[in-house]
Amino acid sequence: xxxxxxxxxxxxxxxxxxxxxxxxxxxxxxxxxxxxxxxxxxxxxxxxxxxxxxxxxxxxxxxxxxxxxxxxxxxxxxxxxxxxxxxxxxxxxxxxxxxxxxxxxxxxxxxxxxx
Amino acid sequence: xxxxxxxxxxxxxxxxxxxxxxxxxxxxxxxxxxxxxxxxxxxxxxxxxxxxxxxxxxxxxxxxxxxxxxxxxxxxxxxxxxxxxxxxxxxxxxxxxxxxxxxxxxxxxxxxx
Numbered sequence: 001x002x003x004x005x006x007x008x009x010x011x012x013x014x015x016x017x018x019x020x021x022x023x024x025x026x027x028x029x030x031x032x033x034x035x036x037x038x039x040x041x042x043x044x045x046x047x048x049x050x051x052x053x054x055x056x057x058x059x060x061x062x063x064x065x066x067x068x069x070x071x072x073x074x075x076x077x078x079x080x081x082x083x084x085x086x087x088x089x090x091x092x093x094x095x096x097x098x099x100x101x102x103x104x105x106x107x108x109x110x111x112x113x114x115x
Numbered sequence: 116x117x118x119x120x121x122x123x124x125x126x127x128x129x130x131x132x133x134x135x136x137x138x139x140x141x142x143x144x145x146x147x148x149x150x151x152x153x154x155x156x157x158x159x160x161x162x163x164x165x166x167x168x169x170x171x172x173x174x175x176x177x178x179x180x181x182x183x184x185x186x187x188x189x190x191x192x193x194x195x196x197x198x199x200x201x202x203x204x205x206x207x208x209x210x211x212x213x214x215x216x217x218x219x220x221x222x223x224x225x226x227x228x
Contacts, residue, residue, distance in 0.1 A: 033214040043203055044119075045158070045219040052214075091157055095214045100171065103217065105157035 002027045004094050004106035012112045013082050021077045021109045023092030029053075032096035034068065034075045035103065040088040051075065082113045118142075121206050121220035129228055130196060136223045138189040138206030146212035147189040149181060150205040152222070158205055164189060165212045196227045 003026040013019045025034065036048040049059065051068050059066045063080045079086055092106040119140045128134050138147065146165050150158035163171035164183040172181075178200075180192040189206055203224050207217040 035216065037219075042221055043205075043224070044221040045205065045207075047216045047218060050214075050216045101212060101214050102160055102163065102171065108155075108157055 002029075002032075002094055002096050002099050002104045004092050004104055006090075006092055006106035006109050008109045009107065010110045010112070012114065015084060015113055015115050016081050017113075018078060018080050019082050019111065019113075021079075021090050021092075021111065023075045023077065023106060025073050025075065025092070025094045027094060027096045027098065029096040029098055032094060035093040035095070036066070036075075036077050037091045037093065038088045039091065039108070045091065048077075079111075082111075084113050084115055087111060087113045119206055119208055119218050119220035121204075121223050123223055124221065125224050125226075127226045127228060128193065128196065130198070132196075133192070133194045135193065136191040136204055136206075136225075138191075138208075138220055139187055140208040140218070141187055142208065142210075142218070143186075144208035144210050144218075145186060146209045146215075146217075147183060148207040148209075148217065149189070149191050150207065150219075152203040152205055154202075162191075163212060170212065193225075196225075198227050201226045 005024045032053045034051045037045040065078045067076045089108045091108045093103045122137045149161040152158045161175045162181045167183045182190040203222045205222045207219045209215045209217040
């Protein structure tokens with residue numbers, strides 16, 4: 001069965017520190033998609049990235065970067081030089097055929113960036 | 116425009132009331148979703164509409180009744196809810212239901228008294 005684990009429930013850092021949010025997934029499918037979403041206090045989930053299982057290239061978008069490693073079934077997310085506005089709950093999610101292509105969310109990591 | 120609009124933002128209702136949550140998107144997406152999110156938990160899928168037809172109902176109690184009047188609108192009709200139904204209700208849409216990224220609204224924070 002598909003499963004997403006975010007072992008860190010809460011992380012607290014001081015502004016300008018780098019922080020990595022871990023995501024480990026389980027799936028029997030060879031074709032699947034991984035996502036990261038950000039949920040600020042306002043409530044909506046903001047889409048950050050989608051990555052398919054055949055593309056293991058790391059991606060960088062501004063201060064955000066993602067490290068996808070199929071060998072360890074991980075899709076980690078790093079924020080460089082964190083800012084107070086990065087404070088939010090971050091969800092990693094998996095979509096595969098066995099789940100009817102619906103999103104399976106991890107439990108989320110609450111990131112608190114202090115000034 | 117990558118916006119999914121939900122109304123109302125907050126709703127307090129009694130257990131005998133009937134109310135509706137509304138969701139709208141104008142991105143041409145053909146899949147729309149309702150999720151329920153309790154505090155400090157991830158969103159849980161409730162319903163999926165694909166091309167205006169209900170394709171997934173995740174064993175949701177009948178006191179929740181979804182409706183998709185057209186490709187841009189999604190409603191969730193509420194009747195005889197229980198206090199444990201209090202939660203954040205999130206609407207989302209995606210281009211299709213197949214591994215495409217979903218865009219979420221800000222949610223309706225529902226309190227049942």
